[in-house]
Every structure is written in structure tokens, then in C-alpha cells.
Amino acid sequence: MKRLLAALGLALTLGLSAAPPVYAVQPDEVLSDAGLEARARAISVNLRCPVCQNESIDESHAEIARDLRLLVRERLVAGDTDEQAVDFIVARYGEYVLLNPRASGMNAILWGAAPAFFLVALGVAIIAIRRRSRAEVAAPLTDEEKRRLDDLLGKD
Structure with missing residues (x-):
């Protein structure tokens, strides 16, 4: 019985991990140019939905995510490069919209803080x-x- 349950659990886990991601892109958002659409998707999966926290705008069903997806597509159709489109979004919404923030400026402190604290803790432990x-x-x-x-x- 235990083996049957283990096999069922493994099958369920493998089945869920093999499921394709669910995208929220609506048919009316899709660009007719397949190359531009692929670029828009590549950009969208790296932008965070401001409402949904850790969900990309490609996966989010929030209205702001839809607006951001449309904005990315507008910028690409206007001739922007991928970097220019991302910079445009970051300029309007801040670096918070990047799922992988850049390691520059004040973010460099955050990127370096964890390794620095680890090294300090390791030093204290060794001492x-x-x-x-x-x-x-x-x-x-x-x-x-x-005797005392x-x-x-x-004791005697």
C-alpha cells in the first residue's frame, strides 16, 4: 500500500512539474509579427506585475499587467530594442518591476550584503x-x- 501511494505521489509530482506555464496574454494582445511577439514574450517573463508581487506580467491576469504587456508591444512596434523597452518600463515604474533587479547602484549593496554577512558569521565562528x-x-x-x-x- 505504501509503495502504491509513493508511486501515485511521484506520478502526480511529475505530472504537475511537466505542465506548461499558464500565460495570461489575451488573443487581442498578440502581435501579428511572430518575431516581435517572441521578443515581447521574452521581455514580459522578466517583468514583475506590480499587483501580483512575484508573478511576471506574462502570467498575471491583473489589469496593470495587461497594460504593461501592451506597453511593451507598443514600444517594440515603435522600433525600440529590447533594452530600450525595458528601460522605458523601469523609468515609469521603477526597478521594482524587474524580476531580476540589476546589480548596480544601491542594489549592489543588497546583492553584496548576504555574502558579506556570511563571511562575517564564518569569521566569528572560527574565532x-x-x-x-x-x-x-x-x-x-x-x-x-x-571532601567539601x-x-x-x-555523600558519605
Whole structure:
């Protein structure tokens, strides 16, 4: 019975992971030029929906996501390069709309903070371990101290 449930769970997991992503692009948004549409899709999967947090505008059903998808397509039809279209969107909505923010300016601090904190923590751990290993071992109890301890513990 356990093997059957495990096999069923594995089949379900594989089935869900093989499912294609669901896109929210409406038929009236699709460009007639297949090359431009492919570029628009490539840009859209890297832009975050301002409403849906960690969902790309290509996957989001929010109205703002639709507006952004249309704006990207308008910029491409107008002759912008992919970089120019993304820069235009970032200029209007800020770097928050990038699913993978650029590692420049103030973002560089955020990109470097995690590795820096890791290195600091590693250094502190190494120092603490070295100090602990170098710590002197307490001298053994003298006969008088052992008798006093036995008296306190009530041992005869």
C-alpha cells in the first residue's frame, strides 16, 4: 500500500512539474509579427506585475499587467530594442518591476550584503572555535575540595 501511494505521489509530482506555464496574454494582445511577439514574450517573463508581487506580467491576469504587456508591444512596434523597452518600463515604474533587479547602484549593496554577512558569521565562528579549543582546562579538585563537595552533596 505504501509503495502504491509513493508511486501515485511521484506520478502526480511529475505530472504537475511537466505542465506548461499558464500565460495570461489575451488573443487581442498578440502581435501579428511572430518575431516581435517572441521578443515581447521574452521581455514580459522578466517583468514583475506590480499587483501580483512575484508573478511576471506574462502570467498575471491583473489589469496593470495587461497594460504593461501592451506597453511593451507598443514600444517594440515603435522600433525600440529590447533594452530600450525595458528601460522605458523601469523609468515609469521603477526597478521594482524587474524580476531580476540589476546589480548596480544601491542594489549592489543588497546583492553584496548576504555574502558579506556570511563571511562575517564564518569569521566569528572560527574565532569562537579557536578560543574554545585554546581555553585552559580547569585544574582537578584537591582532596580538600573533594571532601567539601561530598559533604555538600550528602555523600558519605
